[in-house]
Amino acid sequence: MEERETSEYQVEFTLTSKSHFYEVLEYLYEHYSLERAEQLADELERMAQSLAYYPHRGAKEMWLAGLKHEYRFLLFNRTKRAEIKIIYYIQESEGKVYVTDFFPTERDVDTMAERNS
Numbered sequence: 001m002e003e004r005e006t007s008e009y010q011v012e013f014t015l016t017s018k019s020h021f022y023e024v025l026e027y028l029y030e031h032y033s034l035e036r037a038e039q040l041a042d043e044l045e046r047m048a049q050s051l052a053y054y055p056h057r058g059a060k061e062m063w064l065a066g067l068k069h070e071y072r073f074l075l076f077n078r079t080k081r082a083e084i085k086i087i088y089y090i091q092e093s094e095g096k097v098y099v100t101d102f103f104p105t106e107r108d109v110d111t112m113a114e115r116n117s
Helices: 015-031 034-052 110-116
Strands: 010-013 072-077 083-091 096-104
Touching: 010 015, 010 034, 015 034, 015 096, 034 072, 034 083, 034 096
Parallel strands: 010 096
Antiparallel strands: 072 083, 083 096
16 A cells, blocks of 8 residues: 555544543653653653654564554654653555554553553
């Protein structure tokens, strides 16, 4: 299927991804200063929203291969050693990108498929 890289996609957040986003926020507010937590939260949300342009730039998520969709991810660097994967798939026919997860990379990757199936 032809990629719509020159068009703007609509970014949709699944209910599950919203729940995972709030889990990440909770962690940030518990472990960082208020100012730093808000900065990281804003940057994470902006990165997810940036999928409206060039969503195919994300790498294919090998841990989710074989599921219903072709999942991709962008890496958000929370610290030098801790990252969050913004996991999503592209629905070309609708012109939409569906964000399905905000997955902290320090978690067990075996749980990723459960969270995105």
